[in-house]
Amino acid sequence: MSAPSLQAFQDQVSELLLRHRSLLDVLSKTGQSNASVNRAVTKAITECGCIELHATKQSFDMGADLEQAKQLAGTHVNGQLCENCREAVSSEIGRNLFYLSAMANLLDIQLDEVVDKESQKCSTLGLFNLS
Numbered sequence: 001m002s003a004p005s006l007q008a009f010q011d012q013v014s015e016l017l018l019r020h021r022s023l024l025d026v027l028s029k030t031g032q033s034n035a036s037v038n039r040a041v042t043k044a045i046t047e048c049g050c051i052e053l054h055a056t057k058q059s060f061d062m063g064a065d066l067e068q069a070k071q072l073a074g075t076h077v078n079g080q081l082c083e084n085c086r087e088a089v090s091s092e093i094g095r096n097l098f099y100l101s102a103m104a105n106l107l108d109i110q111l112d113e114v115v116d117k118e119s120q121k122c123s124t125l126g127l128f129n130l131s
Contacts, residue, residue, distance in 0.1 A: 006101075007112050013105060023106050030103055043085070044088070048084070050079055052079055054076055059072060
């Protein structure tokens with residue numbers, strides 16, 4: 001079974017969204033769902049412990065090539081999400097995507113176009129796209 005396109009997902013969200021048709025409602029639900037993603041990741045660290053966070057200053061060697069720089073720049077994450085935490089985080093990301101799709105629908109923005117433009121920008125700007 002193939003994954004639905006972004007447009008198909010947006011169409012599905014449009015049909016399902018009944019309660020939160022107001023842009024203000026969708027904005028607040030997007031913020032709330034984003035906080036839920038953060039909370040699910042935090043719980044994986046603080047309650048389950050399947051992943052650990054070891055944040056330190058990122059060090060970069062100005063003489064390093066791109067591959068070496070990628071190796072030097074860490075994610076600060078040690079371990080992997082367990083099955084339960086992966087499901088929780090994935091579920092919250094899905095809900096967040098739902099409300100982002102709803103916002104895009106209300107503002108007449110096509111997510112597939114957004115992804116295409118961002119991908120083109122990444123390809124064109126390369127390393128200069130880093131923020």
